[in-house]
Amino acid sequence: MPSIAIKATGLQKWFGEGEAKTMALRDVDLEADFGEMIYIVGPSGSGKTTLLSALSGILRPNAGNVLVEGVDIWTLNADQLADFRLRKIGFVFQDFHLFPRLNTAENVAIPLILRKKDWDESIQEATKYLEIVDLKGREHLPPMKLSGGEQQRVAIARAMIGQPDILIMDEPTASLDGDTGHAIVKFVHDNILNTNRCIVVVTHDSRIYEFATRILKMEDGHLAGTVHDFATMEEG
Amino acid sequence: MKGILKLAYKLLVNDRAKFTALLVGITFAVFLMMFITSMFIGVLNHASATVINIGAPMWVMDRSVQAITSSIGIPDYVLDAVRSMQGVQYAVPLYSGGALVKLPDGVYQAVNVVGLDDTTLFGRPRLVEGKIEDIYAENGFVVVDDAEYEKLEKPRVGATFELNDHRGVIVGIAKVTVSGLFGTPTLYTTYYRAAQYIPNPRYTISYVLVQPKNAEDVQKIKEQTAALGYVALTKSEFIEKNARYYVFQTGGGTNILIMTIISFIVGLSISGQTFYTFILENLERFGALKAIGTRSRELVGMILFQASFTAFTGYGLGVGLCTALVYLAKLRLASYAAMITYPSLIVSLVMVVIIAAVSSYAGVRRVLQIEPFDIFRG
Numbered sequence A: 001m002p003s004i005a006i007k008a009t010g011l012q013k014w015f016g017e018g019e020a021k022t023m024a025l026r027d028v029d030l031e032a033d034f035g036e037m038i039y040i041v042g043p044s045g046s047g048k049t050t051l052l053s054a055l056s057g058i059l060r061p062n063a064g065n066v067l068v069e070g071v072d073i074w075t076l077n078a079d080q081l082a083d084f085r086l087r088k089i090g091f092v093f094q095d096f097h098l099f100p101r102l103n104t105a106e107n108v109a110i111p112l113i114l115r116k117k118d119w120d121e122s123i124q125e126a127t128k129y130l131e132i133v134d135l136k137g138r139e140h141l142p143p144m145k146l147s148g149g150e151q152q153r154v155a156i157a158r159a160m161i162g163q164p165d166i167l168i169m170d171e172p173t174a175s176l177d178g179d180t181g182h183a184i185v186k187f188v189h190d191n192i193l194n195t196n197r198c199i200v201v202v203t204h205d206s207r208i209y210e211f212a213t214r215i216l217k218m219e220d221g222h223l224a225g226t227v228h229d230f231a232t233m234e235e236g
Numbered sequence B: 001m002k003g004i005l006k007l008a009y010k011l012l013v014n015d016r017a018k019f020t021a022l023l024v025g026i027t028f029a030v031f032l033m034m035f036i037t038s039m040f041i042g043v044l045n046h047a048s049a050t051v052i053n054i055g056a057p058m059w060v061m062d063r064s065v066q067a068i069t070s071s072i073g074i075p076d077y078v079l080d081a082v083r084s085m086q087g088v089q090y091a092v093p094l095y096s097g098g099a100l101v102k103l104p105d106g107v108y109q110a111v112n113v114v115g116l117d118d119t120t121l122f123g124r125p126r127l128v129e130g131k132i133e134d135i136y137a138e139n140g141f142v143v144v145d146d147a148e149y150e151k152l153e154k155p156r157v158g159a160t161f162e163l164n165d166h167r168g169v170i171v172g173i174a175k176v177t178v179s180g181l182f183g184t185p186t187l188y189t190t191y192y193r194a195a196q197y198i199p200n201p202r203y204t205i206s207y208v209l210v211q212p213k214n215a216e217d218v219q220k221i222k223e224q225t226a227a228l229g230y231v232a233l234t235k236s237e238f239i240e241k242n243a244r245y246y247v248f249q250t251g252g253g254t255n256i257l258i259m260t261i262i263s264f265i266v267g268l269s270i271s272g273q274t275f276y277t278f279i280l281e282n283l284e285r286f287g288a289l290k291a292i293g294t295r296s297r298e299l300v301g302m303i304l305f306q307a308s309f310t311a312f313t314g315y316g317l318g319v320g321l322c323t324a325l326v327y328l329a330k331l332r333l334a335s336y337a338a339m340i341t342y343p344s345l346i347v348s349l350v351m352v353v354i355i356a357a358v359s360s361y362a363g364v365r366r367v368l369q370i371e372p373f374d375i376f377r378g
C-alpha cells in the first residue's frame, strides 16, 4: 500500500457566476498519509466542507485533481465514482443521516448491503460493529430511541463496517455535548486509526484537538498553514 | 440488487402511515374502476340474454335492427328463402316480444314472450320441472325461473294466468344461462301460439335462426341474406351489436368513460401525490445513500420497486374488494348484473401501471437531481 493516502493539487471550487460567484476553494494543495488523523479547522464559510467533498468524490472541483491511493478520482465516471465512495471512503455526517425507519443494525449494514452482500450476513456483521462501538443489545431499536452520542456511534459503525481506507468526518461532535464528543473522537482515535487508515476530520471543537496528528487551518478557501500549538492555535 | 430492494421495501413499508395512505388510494381507484366496468359488462351481458339463451349460431334480421329487444317483423317468404340457401342446414322462425299478463289476483305484469319453432322447438330452455312436449298442450307456457320469476308470483306447474285475454297454463319451469336486463319475466311458448295470442303488425317472425352446415358456410349465408335485403349475424356478432347499442346509443358508454376517468384521476391524485410526498420526505435518505455510494441505476430501481410494490398490492386489494362486494351483492340479489371479466381486470391493471409509472417518474427525477454535497453540508 502506498504511504500517501490522499494527494490533492491545485483544487479550485467556486459556486455561482458573475456577481454571485463565491470562491470556496482557491488553489488548495494537500497531502495526507496513512496513519494520520488530520484535522481541518477554520472559520465558518472558509471552505472546509467543500474541501472534504472534493477529496472524497462527493463534489467535483472546477480545477485541480485528487489522487486517492494513486487513483485520479475526478477522471472516473459516475458509477465508478459511486463505487469508489462505497469501497474506499467511510462517511460520518454532521447530523448523522441515519434512517429512522430502519433499526440500528440495518442502518449499520447499509454499506454492505449496497455492496451486494447477503442481507442476513450484513446484519450479523453490523451487530459485531455495534458491539465495537459499545452498543451491544441495541440492534433492534430505531435510531430515534438512542441518545445523540449513541446515534453518532451508530453512524461511525456504519462508516466503518466496510473497512474503508479513508474515514471522512464533518463536524462529528457538533451535535453532541462536550464530554460525549470527546469520548467519541477518543474512541475513533484509539480503535479505528491505524497505519493502514487515514482519517480526515473537520471540526470547530478545540476539546478534541489532542487526538490530531496534524491540524490544518483553513481561511477563505486557502489552507493557511499548520497549527502547532493547539492551545493557542498559533501557527508555525 | 436483492438486498437493495429489501432496503427499499423496508423504507416503504415501515412508514406505516404513508404506506397505508398509498394503498388506500390505489385500492380505492382499482375498486372503483373494476366495479364500474364489471357493472357495465354485466349489464351488456344481460342485454344479450335472449341471444345467449337461445344459442342459435346465426340470426337473420331486418337491416334496421339495433338491438335484440327492438326486433322488426320479417315476412314469411324470407324464412323460405333462407331455408333454400346454400350452406343452410336448417332455419326456423323465432318470436320475441312483450305482452301483458294478468295474474290470478288481478295484478298485471309485463312479460317477455319467446315463441319457439313449433316443429323443432329450436332454442328450447332446460326444464327443471315438467316436460317440454307439454308446450304443445292447449295454452301451454314454460316459465323461466330467473331473478324475475317472483314477479309472476312463483307459479308452479298447472298455474294459470291470462295473456292478452287468452288463457295460459304453466306446463314447465326452466332455467336459463343469463336472465334478462329489463326486469321482466320470460315465458316460452310455441311460435304459432305466440303469433296467435299477441297482436302483431303485418309480420310475426322476429328472427330467423339459422344452423349452417359448417363454419365455411357462414360467409356464404351472409352474402345470400344480404342479397335478399336482410342481415345475417353470427351469435357473437349479434351480442357485440347489442353491446355497441348500449355503449353508443344509450349514453351508457359515455357514463362509463366518465366514471373510468374519474376513478383514474382519483387514483392518480391520491396515490401519485402520496407517493411523491413519500419520495420528497425521504429525499435526504436517498441523498445519503447516494453519498455513501449507491449508483443512480440502483436508486431508480429502488423507487420503481417501491412504486410497483404499492401499485400491485393495491391492485390485489382492489380486485379482492370488488370481487367480495359483487359476490355479496349476488347473494342478496340474484339478478345483480355486475360481472368481473378479463377486460376490467386488464383496464384496471393498465391504470395502476400508469399511476405507478407517473408517480415514480416524478420521484426518480427528484432523486436523480439531489446533490450528495447538499446532504453532506446538512
Ligand SMILES: Nc1ncnc2c1ncn2[C@@H]1O[C@H](COP(=O)(O)OP(=O)(O)OP(=O)(O)O)[C@@H](O)[C@H]1O
Binding pocket: A015, A016, A022, A023, A024, A043, A044, A045, A046, A047, A048, A049, A050, A051, B377
Ligand atoms: N451550493 C452552494 N451554492 C453557493 N455557495 C455555496 C454552496 N456551497 C457552499 N457555498 C459557499 O462556499 C463557501 C464554503 O462553504 P463550506 O460549506 O465549504 O464552508 P465551511 O467551512 O464548511 O463552513 P461551516 O463551518 O459553516 O460548515 C461558503 O461561502 C458557502 O456559502
Ligand SMILES: [Mg+2]
Binding pocket: A048, A049, A050, A170, B377
Ligand atoms: Mg461545513
